[in-house]
Structure formats: C-alpha cells, structure tokens
Amino acid sequence: MKNAITLFAAIALGTAAFAQEAETPPPSPSEVLGAAPAEAWQVISPDDLLVFQLSTAPDGSERRIVIQLMDAPWSQKWVRNMRKLAQGGWWDTNSSVYRIAPGFVAQWGDPDEDRAPMEGLEEVGRDDFTHALPAPVSLENPCEDRVLDNAFCDVYAPVAMFKSGWPIATDGTEDWPLHCPGMVGVARDVDPATGHGDTLYTIIGHAPRRLDRNLAVVGRVVEGLDLLRTQPPGTGEMGFYAEGQDPLTIQRARLASDLAPEARPRYKVLKTDSDTFVQWMGALVQPSPFYADPPSDFDICALTYPVREVEGE
Amino acid sequence: MKNAITLFAAIALGTAAFAQEAETPPPSPSEVLGAAPAEAWQVISPDDLLVFQLSTAPDGSERRIVIQLMDAPWSQKWVRNMRKLAQGGWWDTNSSVYRIAPGFVAQWGDPDEDRAPMEGLEEVGRDDFTHALPAPVSLENPCEDRVLDNAFCDVYAPVAMFKSGWPIATDGTEDWPLHCPGMVGVARDVDPATGHGDTLYTIIGHAPRRLDRNLAVVGRVVEGLDLLRTQPPGTGEMGFYAEGQDPLTIQRARLASDLAPEARPRYKVLKTDSDTFVQWMGALVQPSPFYADPPSDFDICALTYPVREVEGE
Numbered sequence: 294m295k296n297a298i299t300l301f302a303a304i305a306l307g308t309a310a311f312a313q314e315a316e317t318p319p320p321s322p323s324e325v326l327g328a329a330p331a332e333a334w335q336v337i338s339p340d341d342l343l344v345f346q347l348s349t350a351p352d353g354s355e356r357r358i359v360i361q362l363m364d365a366p367w368s369q370k371w372v373r374n375m376r377k378l379a380q381g382g383w384w385d386t387n388s389s390v391y392r393i394a395p396g397f398v399a400q401w402g403d404p405d406e407d408r409a410p411m412e413g414l415e416e417v418g419r420d421d422f423t424h425a426l427p428a429p430v431s432l433e434n435p436c437e438d439r440v441l442d443n444a445f446c447d448v449y450a451p452v453a454m455f456k457s458g459w460p461i462a463t464d465g466t467e468d469w470p471l472h473c474p475g476m477v478g479v480a481r482d483v484d485p486a487t488g489h490g491d492t493l494y495t496i497i498g499h500a501p502r503r504l505d506r507n508l509a510v511v512g513r514v515v516e517g518l519d520l521l522r523t524q525p526p527g528t529g530e531m532g533f534y535a536e537g538q539d540p541l542t543i544q545r546a547r548l549a550s551d552l553a554p555e556a557r558p559r560y561k562v563l564k565t566d567s568d569t570f571v572q573w574m575g576a577l578v579q580p581s582p583f584y585a586d587p588p589s590d591f592d593i594c595a596l597t598y599p600v601r602e603v604e605g606e
Numbered sequence: 607m608k609n610a611i612t613l614f615a616a617i618a619l620g621t622a623a624f625a626q627e628a629e630t631p632p633p634s635p636s637e638v639l640g641a642a643p644a645e646a647w648q649v650i651s652p653d654d655l656l657v658f659q660l661s662t663a664p665d666g667s668e669r670r671i672v673i674q675l676m677d678a679p680w681s682q683k684w685v686r687n688m689r690k691l692a693q694g695g696w697w698d699t700n701s702s703v704y705r706i707a708p709g710f711v712a713q714w715g716d717p718d719e720d721r722a723p724m725e726g727l728e729e730v731g732r733d734d735f736t737h738a739l740p741a742p743v744s745l746e747n748p749c750e751d752r753v754l755d756n757a758f759c760d761v762y763a764p765v766a767m768f769k770s771g772w773p774i775a776t777d778g779t780e781d782w783p784l785h786c787p788g789m790v791g792v793a794r795d796v797d798p799a800t801g802h803g804d805t806l807y808t809i810i811g812h813a814p815r816r817l818d819r820n821l822a823v824v825g826r827v828v829e830g831l832d833l834l835r836t837q838p839p840g841t842g843e844m845g846f847y848a849e850g851q852d853p854l855t856i857q858r859a860r861l862a863s864d865l866a867p868e869a870r871p872r873y874k875v876l877k878t879d880s881d882t883f884v885q886w887m888g889a890l891v892q893p894s895p896f897y898a899d900p901p902s903d904f905d906i907c908a909l910t911y912p913v914r915e916v917e918g919e
Binding site: 393395396419434436439445446447448449473474483497498499500501502503505506507518519522523524525526582583584585586587588590591592594595 | 706708709732747749752758759760761762786787796810811812813814815816818819820831832835836837838839895896897898899900901903904905907908
C-alpha cells in the first residue's frame with residue numbers, strides 16, 4: 294500500500310469516538326461538493342471567462358489557460374481592459390508565458406513590451422487596488438475563536454473571508470482581493486499607472502500576500518494552473534526566460550463568449566451563500582483516522598475555493 | 607523595461623519621506639544577507655546534509671536533492687533512521703521521485719514498497735510529532751501587535767517563531783516544526799507507526815499547515831526544490847506517477863560526511879540569534895517605490911529562512 298499524504302483521506306471514516314455515535318461516516322469535503330444540488334452552483338458567464346490558447350503540446354494535445362475574471366466591485370477597470378484587449382486581438386501577436394519563477398509566479402503577455410499600449414484602455418492607479426466600502430463596518434477579531442467559519446483569522450489583514458466566491462480581506466473601510474495560489478494579478482513597473490492589464494501573472498507557490506494592495510488582482514486560473522507550475526524555470530533574473538529558452542507561445546486569447554459554443558470552456562463556482570458552502574467548511578475540519586489532529590481553523594489561502602467544470606449536455 | 611513583480615525590488619530606494627531623512631537608502635533583505643559577517647552564519651555539519659543523487663539531466667548535467675536534517679530536539683528518531691537508511695544504502699535500490707502533486711507535494715522513496723523495512727530502525731509514534739517543553743511557557747498573543755518580530759501571528763497555532771533557523775510553533779507546552787514550503791516530511795499510512803523515514807515528501811506549493819502534528823517534519827530541501835516543483839505532474843490518483851510515466855530516478859543517497867570532501871555540498875544557515883537576523887526582518891517590511899504599502903507582519907511560511915551555499919575556500 295502506498296504511503297499517501299492527502300489533503301483528506303479518500304476513505305473518510307470517522308474517528309473511533311465518532312464511529313460509536315453514528316452508523317455512517319461524515320462526508321469528506323469532495324463528497325459534500327459531489328452531492329451538492331445544482332442550485333448551490335453559479336455557472337460562470339462566458340463573458341467572465343478569458344481563454345488563452347497555447348501552442349499544442351509535444352504529443353499534439355491542445356493546451357490553454359482559462360481565467361475567471363474578477364467580479365464587481367473589485368478591479369473592474371482592469372477587467373474591462375482585459376475584455377478589450379482580448380476583443381482587439383492584443384495577445385494574438387508576440388505573446389507568451391515568458392517568466393516562470395518556481396514557488397512564486399508565472400507571467401505572460403508580450404515579452405518585448407515595445408508595442409504602444411492598446412488605445413482606449415482605462416487609466417488605473419493605486420486607489421484602484423482596493424474597493425471603498427459604502428459605509429465603515431465594525432469588525433470582530435476572528436483570531437480569538439480559531440473556529441473555521443467565513444471570518445478567517447488572517448496575518449495580513451483584520452479579517453479575511455470569501456465574498457461571492459473570492460478570497461477578500463477587509464479593514465472595515467475598504468476590501469480587496471488576495472494573492473492566493475491561482476489568483477491572477479497585473480504586472481506593472483514602479484508607477485502603478487503602468488499596469489493596464491496586458492501583462493498578467495498567477496501565483497504558483499505559497500501566497501505572496503505582501504503583494505496585496507500593491508498590485509491589482511483581477512481573477513483566477515480555473516484551467517491550466519498545473520501546466521504553468523511545471524514549466525521549465527526561467528534561467529534569467531527573477532525567473533524571466535533567458536535567450537535561448539523557449540517560452541510557451543500564446544496563439545490567441547478570446548472571451549469564451551466570442552468562441553463558438555462548442556469551443557467554450559464551461560465552469561461553475563460554489564455559491565458562498567449556499568448550505569453546501571457551510572457543509573464544505575465543516576467537512577474540512579472533520580478528524581479522520583489519517584488526520585487525528587486536524588486544525589480547527591485554516592489560512593484562507595490554504596483553501597482552494599470550489600470551482601468545477603460543468604459536465605454533460 | 608520588463609514589468610517585474612519581485613519579492614523586493616532590486617533597487618531598494620527608500621520612500622520619499624525616508625529619502626528626506628537619509629542620504630543612502632536602507633539595505634534590501636538580500637543586501638543585508640550579502641553584507642553579513644561570517645559569524646552570523648552557521649556552517650551546516652556534513653552529518654546533517656543528506657544528498658540524493660539523481661539520474662543525469664538530458665543535457666548530461668548532474669542533478670541532486672540535498673536535505674538539511676532537522677536539528678534536535680525535533681523529530682530525532684526519524685533523523686537517526688534517515689542516517690541509517692543512507693548508510694545502509696536503502697535508497698540505492700529501486701528508488702525514485704514517483705509522486706508530483708503540483709501545488710502540494712513531491713514524494714520519493716521506493717514506489718513499490720514491497721521490501722521489508724530496514725532492520726534496526728527506531729519505532730515511531732504519534733507522540734513523536736511534537737516535542738514536550740521542559741516546563742510550560744506562558745505566551746503573549748502576537749496577533750495583537752502585527753509587527754514583524756520573531757513571535758509570528760499564526761492561524762494554526764498560538765505562536766510561531768524561528769528557533770535555531772527552523773520554523774516552529776508552540777502552544778506553551780509543546781513545540782513542533784512546520785509544513786512550510788521546502789520542508790521535508792515523512793509519508794506514512796494511517797497508522798503513524800508506519801512512517802520510519804524511508805519515504806519522504808517536500809512541500810512544493812502553499813504551506814499545507816493542516817499536516818502539522820499529523821506527520822513528522824524532518825528537515826528542509828536546500829538544493830533541488832525548483833527541480834522537484836517543475837517535474838511533470840503525476841497523472842495517477844493524488845499525483846502518483848501512473849504506468850508509463852518515467853519517474854526521476856534516485857541513483858543513491860549518502861550523508862555528505864560519507865562523500866569525498868570535494869563532492870560534499872556545503873551550506874550555511876543564518877544564526878537566529880545574530881544581529882543580521884534582526885536586520886533581515888527589518889528590511890522585509892521596509893517600503894520601497896514599488897511596494898508603497900508593504901505588510902507590517904508576515905506569515906512565517908511566506909518567508910524562506912536564509913540558507914546559502916558556502917563559497918570559495
């Protein structure tokens with residue numbers, strides 16, 4: 294039998310104590326999600342899915358990166374810019390994944406950056422990295438209870454939580470999306486106005502939360518993250534590809550809504566206000582024979598928010 | 607100019623406010639380490655470096671994974687077992703890196719697990735995952751100040767800290783090493799007694815801190831982590847290599863002290879009780895033109911503890 298360390302043992306038996314009380318073991322997190330009713334899921338609009346078609350794999354199979362664009366009210370200037378860039382064919386020319394810094398980020402766009410920016414993009418600035426709440430909110434300190442609920446103890450902010458399926462932190466006057474694994478940000482130069490949304494990165498290692506509020510977070514990778522994580526490291530400075538290294542070519546990028554219906558990726562995201570969300574969190578802290586001593590609370594970035602491919606039809 | 611998101615901008619100019627007060631910008635974290643005096647570093651004993659020699663790369667270059675074994679008082683039964691396994695040639699036969707679960711772990715050892723365990727290994731159990739403090743210690747809650755010092759606010763434990771260069775958490779009665787990126791653990795079956803130290807894993811994604819106190823942490827990868835991070839994902843269940851996938855072969859494993867002097871890797875670790883350690887932490891939270899809004903505190907697992915190759919002679 295293979296020594297397995299798994300997030301949650303596939304065989305989700307209860308603890309001995311539990312087993313005396315109940316006939317059937319409690320469901321595992323994946324069982325909770327598998328049994329969720331259709332209404333617990335929100336199908337992602339094809340206007341919110343951005344598809345980067347890559348060069349085919351050595352074995353001839355298709356490869357792509359699919360991003361879910363961030364929902365309002367966060368980072369919407371960049372999201373609108375990204376839709377314009379896709380519709381204007383920006384990434385269909387001279388674009389590639391040209392930076393792999395293992396444990397940190399994968400970055401893509403135009404590696405030469407000698408094209409004039411696309412016309413008609415919205416101006417952005419430091420104030421756009423966060424969203425001002427309509428009215429100040431008073432916060433309890435979630436580090437006191439250390440119980441897993443949707444008010445996470447957080448090292449970098451007073452409170453973190455999932456809002457509309459996104460990892461978000463708040464200080465009571467503003468809130469902002471977080472640099473968790475798989476989240477997509479906008480690269481820039483020193484001046485925050487330089488990052489319009491044509492050069493993107495995703496987090497492939499431990500969450501670099503120091504980037505929060507310093508760079509725009511504009512979505513998450515829903516397909517292709519493992520491909521990015523396992524590309525050859527860039528041998529240049531900071532993980533940029535050096536002369537002679539072959540970057541992963543981007544052939545074109547389109548919104549799913551601009552693809553033929555049969556070519557569209559289709560994904561759904563768990564509704565944060567569903568019963569299934571509450572059950573999923575409960576299952577995460579359930580002891581099992583393998584994990585006799587599970588944590589009672591989680592770092593929000595240690596959780597991968599449930600997004601699944603829509604099956605069938 | 608390339609859009610760069612870097613941990614800390616190479617050009618560590620001060621903020622505008624700082625620049626008015628000082629003539630020279632404060633040093634960056636890497637500048638602090640580069641300028642550290644020799645006595646700030648502890649050279650790692652060759653008895654504490656375990657070298658896994660791998661098959662050569664396609665271009666003919668040598669490849670290896672080098673692990674620094676955990677210092678006392680943590681996990682010493684496994685550490686002693688690992689020295690015995692290396693000296694007995696355990697990993698010289700039928701051993702490979704046969705599980706790559708991107709964003710989670712790389713695992714290596716004997717994939718078949720049909721050999722009888724090596725004789726003479728120490729028995730291990732659940733109690734060995736932690737170390738009992740000689741006397742209870744009363745703890746302050748470091749989540750209240752949110753200032754970067756060596757008492758980290760932590761979601762999974764009352765306090766986290768670096769002790770002798772290792773990420774450690776405590777509840778005041780016990781302490782234990784943490785599943786941070788690059789840390790090495792011992793795979794096992796459901797029974798904690800099944801993990802003697804012959805099957806190992808390292809963390810290649812976001813720290814899965816839920817594993818703390820449920821599995822043994824026995825060291826860290828000081829060389830070869832990016833190689834593991836970028837291996838092809840296992841296509842079997844949970845990232846295990848499927849039939850037909852070529853795992854990365856381990857040719858042999860030896861303690862550095864059992865290698866010829868010229869073949870020994872040589873590494874040094876920053877002393878946690880040095881002035882340089884304090885200066886390094888101070889540099890981490892210094893604003894820069896790129897990061898106008900750096901965090902005031904860090905998640906301990908977001909920091910890579912300074913370990914460097916010993917140069918020259």
